[in-house]
Amino acid sequence: xxxxxxxxxxxxxxxxxxxxxxxxxxxxxxxxxxxxxxxxxxxxxxxxxxxxxxxxxxxxxxxxxxxxxxxxxxxxxxxxxxxxxxxxxxxxxxxxxxxxxxxxxxxxxxxxxxxxxxxxxxxxxxxxxxxxxxxxxxxxxxxxxxxxxxxxxxxxxxxxxxxxxxxxxxxxxxxxxxxxxxxxxxxxxxxxxxxxxxxxxxxxxxxxxxxxxxxxxxxxxxxxxxxxxxxxxxxxxxxxxxxxxxxxxxxxxxxxxxxx
Numbered sequence: 224x225x226x227x228x229x230x231x232x233x234x235x236x237x238x239x240x241x242x243x244x245x246x247x248x249x250x251x252x253x254x255x256x257x258x259x260x261x262x263x264x265x266x267x268x269x270x271x272x273x274x275x276x277x278x279x280x281x282x283x284x285x286x287x288x289x290x291x292x293x294x295x296x297x298x299x300x301x302x303x304x305x306x307x308x309x310x311x312x313x314x315x316x317x318x319x320x321x322x323x324x325x326x327x328x329x330x331x332x333x334x335x336x337x338x339x340x341x342x343x344x345x346x347x348x349x350x351x352x353x354x355x356x357x358x359x360x361x362x363x364x365x366x367x368x369x370x371x372x373x374x375x376x377x378x379x380x381x382x383x384x385x386x387x388x389x390x391x392x393x394x395x396x397x398x399x400x401x402x403x404x405x406x407x408x409x410x411x412x413x414x415x416x417x418x419x420x421x422x423x424x425x426x427x428x429x430x431x432x433x434x435x436x437x438x439x440x441x442x443x444x445x446x447x448x449x450x451x452x453x454x455x456x457x458x459x460x461x462x463x464x465x466x467x468x469x470x471x472x473x474x475x476x477x478x479x480x481x482x483x
Contacts, residue, residue, distance in 0.1 A: 228463060228464045228465040228467075229256070229459070229460070229463050229464075229465050230256060230257055230463070231253060231256040231257050231258035231311075231459065231462060231463060232256075232257030232258070233257070233310075234253075234257070234258040234259065234310045234311055234462065235258070235259050235261070235306070235307050235308065235309045235310055235311075236253055236258045236259070236260050236261070236309055236310065236311040236312065236313065236462060237260075237261045237263065237302075237309045237311070237312045237313070237349070238250050238253070238260060238261070238262050238263065238312075238313045238315070239263045239264075239287065239312070239313065239314040239315060239316050239345070240263070240264060240314065240315030240316050240317075240364075241260070241262035241263060241264055241269060241272070241282075241313075241315070242262060242264035242268035242269045242271070242272035242284075243264065243268075243315060244423070244425045244426070244451055245315055245364075245420065245423060245451050245454050246262075246264070246315050247272060247276075247451070248451050248452045248454065249313060249315075249454060249455045249458050249459075250272075250278070250282060251276070251278075251455070252452075252455035252456065252458070252459050253455075253458075253459060253462070254278065254281045254282060256459055256463075258311075258462075259281070259283075260281065260282045260283070261282075261283045261285060261302065261306055261309070262282050262283065262284050262285070263285050263286070264284075264286070264287065265286065265287065265288055266286070266288075267286060269284035269286065270284040270286075272284070283306060285302065289341065290337055290340070290341055292344055295341065295344045295345055295348060296344075296348055299345065299348040299349060299352075303352060308352045308353070309349060309352075309353075309359070310353075310358065310359055310360070310462075311360045311361070311362070311462040312346070312349050312359075312360075312361050312362070313362045313364075313458055313462070314342055314345070314346065314361075314362070314363050314364060315364045316338055316341065316342060316364075317338060317364070317366075317390065317393070317394070318334075318335045318336070318337070318338040318389075318390075318393070319335055319386075319387050319389060319390035319393075320335060320387055320389065321384065321387070322384070322387065323384045323387075324387070324388050327387070327388065327389065331389065332389050335389040335390070335393065336389060336392065336393045336396075338393055339393050339396045339397070339400075342363065342397065342400070343400060346361060346363070346404065346415075349361070350404060350407075350408055350413055350415070353408070353411075353413045354411040354413055357411055357412045357413075358412050358413070359408075359412075359413040359414070360413075360414045360415075360461060360462045360463075360466070361404065361413070361414065361415040361416070362415075362416055362417065362418060362458055362461050362462060363397050363400065363401050363415070363416075363417040363418075364394075364397065364417060364418055364419075364420070365394040365395070365398050365401075365417045365418065365473060366390070366391070366394040366419055366420060367419055367420065367421045367422070367475065367477045367480050367481055368386045368390060368391040368394060369391060369393075369394025369395040369396075369397060369398055369419060370395070370398070370419055370473070370475065370481055371480075372391070373385040373386040373391075374442055376438070377435070377439055377442060378435075397417055398417060398419070398473050400417075401415050401416060401417040401471060401472075401473065402471045405470040405471030406471065409470060409471075414461075414466070414467075414469065414470035415470060415471065416461050416466075416469060416470060416471065416472045416473075416474060417472075417473050417474070418454065418457055418458065418461075418473075418474050418475075418476055419473055419474065419475045419477065419481075420449065420454060420476050420477065421443065421449055421475065421476060421477020421478050421480040421481070422439040422440075422442070422448045422449060422477070422478070422480060423448065423449040423450075423451060423454070424436065424439065424448060429448070436448060442480060443477070443478040443479060443480050444478065444479035444480075444482065444483070445478035445479055447478065448478075449476065449478060453476065454476055457474055457476050461474070
């Protein structure tokens with residue numbers, strides 16, 4: 224056994240949504256394990272995150288906001304030309320509205336789930352390059368609500384809608400996409416897995432809705448919500464050679480939320 228199977232030294236890893244609540248600890252952990260990271264996010268968020276955390280020596284920040292197929296193809300080619308092809312990619316992108324199902328329009332639903340198409344197109348372009356290299360690891364992000372329906376009692380009397388349907392539909396699609404891509408590239412030694420986080424409300428929600436946090440906690444067998452750092456280790460494992468025979472899996476990091 225190689226003693227360094229958990230090391231990411233020499234790995235070039237792209238993180239889409241790397242400046243978000245779950246993305247930031249992932250990027251930091253990948254750096255700690257020796258990876259070179261390209262962090263993508265919207266509206267200069269990646270630049271702000273990298274600068275404020277003194278990561279400029281280790282992380283390359285880039286803006287990303289692409290939906291058209293040709294633009295995605297050219298974007299991926301340009302990033303690879305400049306920074307080299309990745310050995311791993313993590314995609315945390317998502318979209319949703321704040322509308323209840325009764326008020327969700329066709330346009331809302333279709334626009335939100337363009338994220339599925341964008342994820343497919345970007346992953347396809349990166350996966351093709353990994354296939355040529357005969358090695359790579361893709362980590363997509365689903366959600367507990369891509370696996371189960373929202374638990375209504377958690378959201379009662381809080382003045383907020385339960386997790387919206389278009390979000391859950393999009394995240395369920397990611398689970399199936401993961402399986403398809405794992406089969407498609409499996410013999411080329413390109414692995415594709417997804418992670419389904421459970422209750423990981425951001426810091427603003429934790430601060431402003433303590434009753435909601437208590438209800439979330441009570442629904443989990445572990446009796447608490449997840450902390451953002453608890454995602455990073457699973458991502459790092461799936462990217463590393465320690466997970467070299469794991470593909471097509473949906474890893475639920477949810478404190479047991481979905482087991483009952």
